[in-house]
Amino acid sequence: MSAEGYLERADELLATLALRLRTDGQAEAPLHAHRFGRLRARRDAAAALVARNGVAEEARVFLLELLAEIRRFVPDILPEGAADIAQDYLVIGRAYLVDGREL
Amino acid sequence: MTSSSDASLSAHVIRSDAEAIQIAHELASRLAEGAIARDQERRLPAAELDLLSASGLMAITVPRAHGGADVAIETVIDVFRIISTADPAIGQLPQNHFVFTEAIRQDGTDEQRGFFFAQILSGARLGNAQAERNTGSALDMRTRLLPHADGSFRLDGTKYYCTGALLAHWIPVAAIDEQGRGVLAYVRRDAAGVEVLPDWNPMGQRVTFSGTAHFRDVIVPPLQVVPHWRIFERPNIFHSYAALLHAAIDVGIARSALQDARALIRARSRPRLGAPVATTLDDPLLLARFGELAVRLHALEAYLAAAARLHDQADRDSSERRIAEAAAAAAGVKALAEDVAIEISSEIFALIGTASTDERLDLHRHWRNARTHTVHDANQWRYQALGSFALTGKPIGKPVRRLASSDSNTKP
Numbered sequence: 001m002s003a004e005g006y007l008e009r010a011d012e013l014l015a016t017l018a019l020r021l022r023t024d025g026q027a028e029a030p031l032h033a034h035r036f037g038r039l040r041a042r043r044d045a046a047a048a049l050v051a052r053n054g055v056a057e058e059a060r061v062f063l064l065e066l067l068a069e070i071r072r073f074v075p076d077i078l079p080e081g082a083a084d085i086a087q088d089y090l091v092i093g094r095a096y097l098v099d100g101r102e103l
Numbered sequence: 104m105t106s107s108s109d110a111s112l113s114a115h116v117i118r119s120d121a122e123a124i125q126i127a128h129e130l131a132s133r134l135a136e137g138a139i140a141r142d143q144e145r146r147l148p149a150a151e152l153d154l155l156s157a158s159g160l161m162a163i164t165v166p167r168a169h170g171g172a173d174v175a176i177e178t179v180i181d182v183f184r185i186i187s188t189a190d191p192a193i194g195q196l197p198q199n200h201f202v203f204t205e206a207i208r209q210d211g212t213d214e215q216r217g218f219f220f221a222q223i224l225s226g227a228r229l230g231n232a233q234a235e236r237n238t239g240s241a242l243d244m245r246t247r248l249l250p251h252a253d254g255s256f257r258l259d260g261t262k263y264y265c266t267g268a269l270l271a272h273w274i275p276v277a278a279i280d281e282q283g284r285g286v287l288a289y290v291r292r293d294a295a296g297v298e299v300l301p302d303w304n305p306m307g308q309r310v311t312f313s314g315t316a317h318f319r320d321v322i323v324p325p326l327q328v329v330p331h332w333r334i335f336e337r338p339n340i341f342h343s344y345a346a347l348l349h350a351a352i353d354v355g356i357a358r359s360a361l362q363d364a365r366a367l368i369r370a371r372s373r374p375r376l377g378a379p380v381a382t383t384l385d386d387p388l389l390l391a392r393f394g395e396l397a398v399r400l401h402a403l404e405a406y407l408a409a410a411a412r413l414h415d416q417a418d419r420d421s422s423e424r425r426i427a428e429a430a431a432a433a434a435g436v437k438a439l440a441e442d443v444a445i446e447i448s449s450e451i452f453a454l455i456g457t458a459s460t461d462e463r464l465d466l467h468r469h470w471r472n473a474r475t476h477t478v479h480d481a482n483q484w485r486y487q488a489l490g491s492f493a494l495t496g497k498p499i500g501k502p503v504r505r506l507a508s509s510d511s512n513t514k515p
Contacts, residue, residue: 018493018494021494022494022495027491027494027495028491028495030487032490033487033488033490033491033494034483034484034486034487034490035486035490036490036493036494037434037435037438037485037486037487037488037489037490037491037492037493038438038486038490039490040435040489040490040493041406041434041435041436041438041439041486041489042402042439044406044409044432044435045402045403045405045406045435045436045439046402047409048402048405048406048408048409049401049402049405049406051405051409052401052405055401055405058397058398058401058402059402061394061398062398062399062402
């Protein structure tokens, strides 16, 4: 598949993810918005790379990695009752930083 | 310190975007030569900033009606990226100059524009005195600009992180006026009551000298007061433009680090201990990792340029939608620039090997510079802001400074 094809696929996945976050009322949650923003920034960087001449192969591999990252995010959100990894990290971080647990 | 009224000020006047880029490349080659020595010796870059002023680059955003080139934002951002690749401290020093030149363009009177743009065209530099320590929030201020019976104002306060102030001709000082509004007082660097200290002692961006400035009963004529609060009352790209300038500095650091790594790796023949290959360049793991970093750098550079073009479009049509999209792009680029600059400036050591730790190479300056500059503000919240905009359409907010309450916490 070309870089343009991968970009289209990334856009489809992100659109699905955005829809699910909105439907679940998670679009305002800071951790989800942060993670979505991180993916979106990479998607926009990829689109800018796709638009540049002479770096199609670089754009393709960058997008492949982005697609893998989006797929890693999807299980956090999509399955009913699935563990919320980002939230778990927040709880652990709070234990060390706020509650004083020894590292 | 010469004042901006000093007749010795003179600068070339750049006429086009292409000329600005060409001069930036020429200046960058000269600045790159001394970057390591400046970093290692913490040398005040007075001569380098004078070169920058004389080159005309400091005036490239002055409107054409006032004799400037009024170059595209994309050009300004590229100039910052180019200079920062040579030396990111020299790249950061004029960041506030461009921001506060824009503040005059946005909210200055015709008289203020005429006066200050003429100064800038002749080579005058604007510094910065915004942030304060020991307040409850980073946006709280105790600095006041209050009216005096003689029709002028008096400025009192202490600032920190005053990048550019030490070697500036003018210092734009953020203050709260009698009505509790945020104003900018552009005070002469050599005015009575102004004291700028060389007390910046960080691990990176060492020669930005972003230390303390005291303002004690400084007389400020009305000509030098810009009603900056107005910028917060309408949609505009002022704040995201400032963020994009910062991002360009980090992109420059990332490129510089990877360029240095490339040169050193290519000069090595012996593979690293434990790598079962004949030569360095036969190491597939090294090649793959370098390729990964190169792709990230290129994606970041493309993203920076695309975000700058969005700012040019938003500057032209000023629609709320365009402005919000530009701000979201600036947030994404700045956050990604931190990730990529930190990753590259750290990973190059593992690619090169122990030889990379030789102090004479000063390769760690890239990481120190990236780490110091990227903690300027909470970039992870920029990803959150971009995500929130993408998911809900909520535009990114502006950092409004306000008067610190008398009972506010005192935090450094």
